[in-house]
Amino acid sequence: MYDVAIVGAGPVGLFLACELGLQGVSVVVIEREAEPGSTYRVEPLGMRGLMAASLAAFYRRGLLGDLLGLDEVPDVDQPSEPQGVGHFAGMMIDPARLKVESLPYRLPSPAPEAMMTSLDHVEGVLAERAVKYGVEIRRGAAVTGLTQYDDHVVVQAGDDEYAAQWVVGTDGGRSAVRRLAGFEFVGTEPMFTGYVMQAELADPGKLKSGFNLTPNGLYLTMRMDGHIGMMDFDGGAYDRSQVPALEHLQEVLRRISGTDVTLAKVGHTSTYTDRAMQATAYRQGRVLLAGDAAHIHSPLGGQGLNTGIGDALNLGWKLAATIQGNAADGLLDTYTTERHPIGEWVTDWTRAQVTTMQPGPHGQALQAVMRDLLETADGTAYIYGKISGMLNRYDLGNECLLVGRTAPEFRLEDGTRLADLMDGGRGVLLDFTGALDGIQLGEHFRYAAGPARNDLGFEAVLVRPDGIVGWAGDADRNAFEQAAKRCFA
Template sequence: MHDVVIAGAGPVGLFLASELALAHCSVVVLERETDPHSPLKALPLGLRGLNTGSAETFYRRGLLQPLLKASRVDAANVGADPETDRAPTPRSLGHFAGITLDAADIDPAALADRLPGPAMDGFMTNLEAISDVLAERAASLGVSIVRGARVTAVTQDERTVTVTAAGQDHPARWLVGCDGGRSTVRGLADFSFVGTEPLFTGYVAKVSFADPHALPLGFHLTPTGMYLRTPLEGHLGMMDFDGGTFDRTQQPTREHLQAVLRRVSGTDVALKEVHLASSFTDRAMQATTYRHGRILLAGDAAHIHSPLGGQGLNLGIGDAMNLGWKLAATIRGDAHEDLLDTYTAERHPVGAAVLDWSRAQVATMNPGPNAPALQQLVRALMETSDGTTHVYRTSSGLFHRYDLGDDQPLVGRTAPDFRLTDGTSLGDLLQEGRGVLLDFSPQQSLSEQAAPWRNRVRYVPGRPGNDLGFKALLVRPDGIVAWADASAAATDNQLNNALTRWFARS
């Protein structure tokens, strides 16, 4: 019997499997597709954007450089000079509802508690590159990936859950559904999935134009919808505000796509050939809880929304990082299983905020007689320093804050990448998947207090180049600050109380 069965070998399922295997849990991943590669995962249709928070997550597990290489991204365009005192502003920000933002407009004060490191920017990648890197990582950690195993039944009792796939039963202590927006696990386990119905049908396709110069490159918001052309050859995206009525069980034909493109572009552009096409909607739904007994959900199985702003994959990676260490601690007996309730408590509000962020963009782009006035107002706000800064803080993945019962502003947020004088960074220290206790105080007398938690916390004394005014920090395995002390010197009693308070929860 395995500790965990994961349904779905997409990026979220593979990342979670690696987190659990890193903590020495036995994991099997059941994937319904037989072939890990698909034209829908490769460029151009598989194009995806990782935000800065996700880049930092891959960095903290030693996976950033392999992913940059697989994505053919120059690391110099993602990292920052660690010798500088403060983190630079990002190089690019993307868009909000088709409105391009200028990174130079970010208020530097918004980055006051960030430090430079290898992961300072998001970057474009693709599902194939991410899946290949994560599949190799999972296999190296001993994860078993069973392909062609479609889940057909799920049962659970107080001690185990049994998953039936391809006619075979897979008993385990826990099951996590990472099987996408049409999750079989979510349906079989009777999770409530609520939200809002779609306003548009979206299309992404690889096409050949009769006249390649008929449509300009870029993101174009029109009185009837939106179209997007990227520098990738033949890459076309469209949004048609039809109420999401296109039947997604049908493959979009050349005639249908051409009619939609002419309608949303206002041109007589002709498509010579459609090589590959897929459709989607802005249906925004979320599970009311991410846990039913021994069954949990992560990624699109827990929440779906439009791809506007590129938050879906990033949200799922965040789910996996949050859940992995908690589920592992529960399996090892280091924590009561009530710790798993903090997964929903922490991640559900983040998911709800992303769904609203997506809805706000759809509302801004929705054609109608009042649309130009609304778009003009939003554009004016986005062109201010406050507006640009707000978009960055909301979409970068760096500024989510979990409520951990501490008023210190850094507690509950992702930790800065402190770099010690020997060149070791916090990102390096987190690669083994354990919590880290950083002791910057001159006395460095906290190691004995860390002893009771040594199997969960790595004690690291030393002075960083920039301590941001802190004397000691307790950082969870997912890189979230659990406790921070900025007093003249962190005392044994303070630390002991902090450790006891945090680990009593776990």
């Protein structure tokens, strides 16, 4: 019997597998697709954006070099210059107005602020690492049954059964695990149908490149690879079980763009909506959900992949500690209490963008307000801070505004970075004054003492295994011991 069975070998499932494998947990990943690298996971249709909080996680697990295709990640002591850092409702953020160093609790890091990559590439990097940790990946059979017992769960996939102490569904928006386990899934119905296609235009000069918000919706073109996206405010009426005909796609594109552009050829096409739903809880007995299985929404702002990575990062160490008998009472329940508000935020964030984009005077009035805000440094910083994930904060019952956030990339005077201390999956106590020497924190935390190049005004900082600050302030031995005990028994 496995410790954990993960259903779904997308980035979220594989990242979680890596987190669990790093802790010595036995894991099997069950994937319905027989082979990786489908058309919708490679360039251009499989392109996705990874934002700052996700890239920090890859860096701190020693995965950033593989993600960037580099043997060694360049060291930096200055904030990176952000480029192409996102949009709100199709209105692009101007990097020239964004000063990363002015954002709260940010320090220079080798991890970039954002990058575009393909799902296939991310999955390849994670799968290779997961296998090194002893994770088994089984492909080619869809999950059709799930039975919970007092101390384990049995998953039926094709002709095979998998018994595990715990099951995690990371199997997407139409999650079989969510349905079979009886999770409640609630939210709002769609306002638009979205289309993504590879196409050749007879007259490409009639369309503008990039994101284009119009009185009738939004279209996106990437001229280098023939990638075209559209959002048609039809109330989600299109029958998505049907492959859109060229004539339909051309009619929609002409109406949204306000041009008489002609589609000469259409290749692969997919559709989606802005249906926004979330599981009311992320755990039912011994079954948990993460990623799109737990929450779905439109792709506006590129939050889906990043929110899912955050789910996996939060769940991994808590589930491992629970399996190994090291968790404080109720630690696993904090997965829902910490991540559910983030899922609620991201569904609302995408709803706000859809409302702003809607055709008609109400949408245009909101667009005017947002354009004004994005003309200001503060407005730009706020929007970027939210989509980067770096402004997300768990309520850990501490008034210090650093507590509950992704930890800044602290660097000691001897050159040691926080990431150097975290690649083994343990938490870290950074003691900038040395006053906590000899403190007993157990095997789950590393202790590092010495002055920092920038300590942000703190004497010591406790960083959880997921890179979240669990405590920060003066070097108070009792306070730090209590913060550590809230994580591990």
